[in-house]
Amino acid sequence: MWSKEDLALKKLNIVLLSLVSLITLGIFSAQSVKADSLDDQPVMTLGTSLTDSQKQGTIDALSSQINNSNYKTITVTGDTLVKYLNPSGSSFTSSSGVWSSALIEKTSSGSGINVKIVDYNGSNNITTITADQYRNAAITAGISDANIYVTSATRIDGSGALAGIYAAYASSGDSLNQSQVNAAQNEMGVLSDITDANKGTDGYTDKQLNNAIAGMKSDMAQKGSNVTVNQITTIVNNNLQQNNLQNIITDNQKQEIINLMVKIKDSGALKNSNFKEQANKLSSDITSKAKNIFNNLNTQENRNFLQRIWDSIVSFFQGLFN
16 A cells, blocks of 8 residues: 655656656757768769759769768759859850759858869869968858868869859758858959969969958958958058069059959958858968968068068178177
């Protein structure tokens, strides 16, 4: 015979056991959702113009770069190009062909944007846009902490690959500011044109330019969204000089860069708390991966004329006092 106290205690134990079971079930369910969520699932974008053979070759090339076989695929069509690229001045149509493809996987906070252009059957078929240009554009568009792999089955400039990345982000529930996307597309055009115009120019590399651009973004973010055009002009000049490009970049190209920085500022990118961190990470990575280039920028031969004069004046007075 159960006493009233025993019955009450038994009921309490049953209730507590039920609560523990529900909480445990909820925890495991949450963990299951987290593991299978789109946010953690790599996304592969495939150009709609690929033949069956090219599609399989593209899948093989991109999937070989990651350890996770649990990725999803989306098809990038002419309509995708129209949606993401035409607002920045491109003139794609629904019937435009798409061959360049990409794969994006999110990475841990603070890891930055990393881009690798993957060979297709042993050939780099992205003819115009460099990995560093993709990285800078991704930062401007508002993408952070991700590995991006780009390839193409045919030789092409690769401008459609980033449109696929934008679409991949949208499919994972992430929204990108179209104004930032427009600025990013404009940025890729400006940087590609400058690099193309300076092919074979002594003292110029694409890494120097992209390092300067990343520095400009970081400096603007330091100033904040109220940075003025005069301040932007000073920032542009300083970063070009720091990367020994002041005598290589023409006045017209410099003005294009200034206009680009103003567009980035007007896009709202500077309000993104990750923007400065991502730009700093890019600059650090470029410098560390091309030490031979940046170590040579500070040699006596490469220092600008006014700096050498100032050094001589300082040395003269130090000699007098010594």
